[in-house]
Amino acid sequence: MSTTTNTSVGARAFNVFRGALIGVVEVVPGVSGGTVALIIGAYEKLIGGAGHITTAIRYAASDLPRGRGATRARDELRNVDWPVVVPMLIGMACALVLGAKLVAPLVESHQQYAFALFLGLVLASLWVPYSHSGQRWKAGNYLLAGAVGIAAFVVTGMPPSETSGNPLTLFLGGSVAICALVLPGLSGSFILLTMGLYQPVIDAANSRDLGLLAAFGLGCTVGLAVFVKLLKWLLENYHHTTLVVMTGLMAGSLRALWPWQDDDRNMYAPGDGVPLTFSLMALGFAIVAVSIIVEMRLKRSRERAAGGPGNPPTQRRRRHARV
Numbered sequence: 001m002s003t004t005t006n007t008s009v010g011a012r013a014f015n016v017f018r019g020a021l022i023g024v025v026e027v028v029p030g031v032s033g034g035t036v037a038l039i040i041g042a043y044e045k046l047i048g049g050a051g052h053i054t055t056a057i058r059y060a061a062s063d064l065p066r067g068r069g070a071t072r073a074r075d076e077l078r079n080v081d082w083p084v085v086v087p088m089l090i091g092m093a094c095a096l097v098l099g100a101k102l103v104a105p106l107v108e109s110h111q112q113y114a115f116a117l118f119l120g121l122v123l124a125s126l127w128v129p130y131s132h133s134g135q136r137w138k139a140g141n142y143l144l145a146g147a148v149g150i151a152a153f154v155v156t157g158m159p160p161s162e163t164s165g166n167p168l169t170l171f172l173g174g175s176v177a178i179c180a181l182v183l184p185g186l187s188g189s190f191i192l193l194t195m196g197l198y199q200p201v202i203d204a205a206n207s208r209d210l211g212l213l214a215a216f217g218l219g220c221t222v223g224l225a226v227f228v229k230l231l232k233w234l235l236e237n238y239h240h241t242t243l244v245v246m247t248g249l250m251a252g253s254l255r256a257l258w259p260w261q262d263d264d265r266n267m268y269a270p271g272d273g274v275p276l277t278f279s280l281m282a283l284g285f286a287i288v289a290v291s292i293i294v295e296m297r298l299k300r301s302r303e304r305a306a307g308g309p310g311n312p313p314t315q316r317r318r319r320h321a322r323v
Contacts, residue, residue: 012087018042019091025118026092027099027202033092034183035250038128039288041295042088044235047182049085051232052076054225100205112259116277119257120284126250127292133243144241145248152252159264160193167215170204173197174219179227183249 018040022033037043056076107114130137177191192198204212234242259277260268270277 008083012083015042015084015087016091019088020095021091022088023092023095024099024103026096027103034246035122035125038132038246039125039291042084045081045084046088047228047232047235049080050182050224050228052079054229057225097205100202112273112277113280115257116259116280117284119254119259120281120286121288122250122254122257122284123281124285124288124292126247127289129243129247129250133240133247135240137244141241141244145244145251148245148248149252152249153255156253156256157265157267160196160198167212169195169197170200170212170216171219171222173201174216175223175226176219178220178223182224182228182231183246 019042021040022036022042025036026033034043037046053076056073059072059076060070173192173195176195177197192201200212201216203209204216231242255267256265258267259281260271262268
């Protein structure tokens with residue numbers, strides 16, 4: 001019993017850490033929390049949980065007068081993996097607050113080197129949706145990913161605008177930015193920058209302006225309720241095509257992380273600090289690449305232990321035993 005409890009506590013602590021990784025990158029323009037969720041293997045778990053929660057809220061609101069809403073809502077909520085989702089949400093919330101205070105200023109003061117590190121991370125991460133689509137890619141898949149990548153390249157090249165941070169604009173900005181949060185390759189912070197709302201949101205978080213934060217949070221809730229159900233349906237019914245599109249989004253959005261660009265997002269050829277910049281790029285790539293290799297080896301080890309595809313002799317022994 002003690003061992004089980006310790007394992008449970010350790011698993012929850014690890015999920016808090018995974019949520020913190022997603023939350024901390026969301027304050028960095030150009031880096032997608034959805035990409036990090038894909039890398040750490042939490043993407044579909046979070047999307048599925050969010051889908052069940054939004055359905056439960058809809059049931060509770062629509063069927064409550066007839067008395068069936070509570071029962072149907074409870075049935076949906078039982079499908080959420082709460083031991084995983086709740087610790088991750090806690091980690092995300094804490095990391096968002098700390099990231100606004102610590103990470104965002106650091107990235108602003110060393111943007112070139114920070115972008116180089118993140119560019120390497122995201123570049124290596126393309127392997128995750130590419131290899132996890134469940135089917136072999138065909139020519140049409142590459143064309144679709146290329147078209148989506150071009151569109152993402154154009155969007156991430158749009159210069160930032162300036163907008164006043166009033167409750168209405170923060171509500172609208174939150175409803176749009178949350179869609180980028182759940183789409184790998186598009187950064188919610190980057191969308192806020194394009195809409196001119198990044199600094200107002202950061203200022204509201206740092207000054208703890210509860211009114212503006214509530215408007216932004218309400219917008220995020222509405223956007224999530226509308227978009228996440230669609231994304232959950234796409235993952236369940238068109239898993240391969242959805243991951244092809246996500247791969248294109250991630251590839252095209254690499255433009256936002258090019259280290260040599262100005263405030264209007266004009267790209268330039270490599271200039272100052274080339275050795276350190278490319279070294280950090282290689283470091284970011286290596287971190288994700290090593291993580292993927294380790295995960296693949298662990299998966300093969302589990303398959304061999306279970307007598308799966310990695311261990312034909314075990315399968316033969318099992319067939320003889322059945323005979």
